[in-house]
Amino acid sequence: MWRDMAPDQTVRIAVGEYEVVAYSFGTGDEVVFCLNGGPGLPCDYLRDAHSCLIDQGYRVVAFDQLGTGASSRPADPALWTISRYVEETETVRKALGLGKVHLLGHSWGGWLAIEYALAYPDALKTLILEDTAADLPLLARELERLRSALGSETVAMMLAHEAAGTLDHPEYQAAITVLNYRHVCRLQEWPAPLNRSLGDWNMGPYGTMQGPNEFLYIGNLKDWDRSGDLHRITVPSLITVGLHDEITPVCAYQMKRGLPDAVLHVFQNSSHMPFYEEPAAYYPALLDFLAKHSG
Incomplete structure (x- = not known):
């Protein structure tokens, strides 16, 4: 299960005229x-939820995508396009050798992982699509x-605020808060790594690519x-989803039908963060898949 740990390596990588920062754990x-x-x-x-995989002999690598965290901002x-992020991902993979x-994409990272898998199929052993969609x-x-x-x-109130552009109104934000606690993370207290990420959210890429919140894609x-x-x-693929996920099991099942070699795990007591909400079920499912396709 997750725990705070310092990376074994922190590496700055040039991506065009900017830099992104990558974090590496373990030496497997x-x-x-x-x-x-x-x-x-x-x-x-996501980094802090998976760095513990080093206990099973894996090397875990994550990076702050351009515009986020310790990377250039x-x-x-014009930089906020999925195609540019695909090339950024390949730059990081090659720079770190x-x-x-095993490419693990969560949520938006899953859309990016699908695009990457289509562009660079020879770079993958497996594809792990977590709480994400292809459509x-x-x-x-x-x-x-x-x-x-x-x-x-x-719903009528929300639509009215969306039409008027008053998304910061307290009643609209209250509705989004309810949805977040139902479908993003159902824990009463959200884990520290999740709060750290949310507290440093760059709304530039988010608003440009997705929209103003998790429930309005524009x-x-x-x-x-x-x-x-x-x-x-065609690589072996693992799909995971929470039963209460904002990116719903319907989306996961569509991917299961479309991928030639895929298994699907639905976590009954989770929404969008099974690695925090239901770790006793999540980690065995992930580790079993990795073990079958390692070596």
Whole structure:
């Protein structure tokens, strides 16, 4: 289970005219390369939830994506595209000499992982897609379903604020808070690494690519859909999802149907963060998959 630990290496890597900061734990030959969610979040929450895999002999690598954490923070919206982040990911993998990796993408990091897998299939041993989707129009429909559970009056209020652009109004924010505690993390106290990431959120990449919050997708990725290309990803794949996840089991099952060699785990007592919400079920599922496809 997760615990705070210092990385064995912290490396600054040139990405064009900027730099990103990568963190490496352990020295194993099998590398778990983590792509965190957001966009715009530092990698703390995902890095710190998986660095403990060194106990089983794995090397774990994560990095603060451009615009986040200790990496450079340019303000140019033209930088916030999934294709640029794919090339950034490949730059980091090559700079660290990681070879073939177990690529683990969570949430937005899963969309990035799918794009990366399509662009650089020879760089992967396996693909691990956590609490993510391959079809954002499908996800948008699922989010509408989750919002509707708040009741018609609350939905009408939210739509009115979204139309007026008054998303900072307390009643709108109250509705988002309820949704976050239902579908992002169901723990009463959120773990310190998650709070660290959320406390340093760069809304520039997030607003440009996704939108103003987790339940309104209006950014440049809103029409992104790779569900029809999943058949091209032939490495063994693990899909994980919480039963109460904001990126719902419907999205996970669509990926399961599309990937040629995939297994799906649904965590019954989790939402978007099974590694924190349900670690006793999460880690055995992940480690069993990795063990089967290592060596």
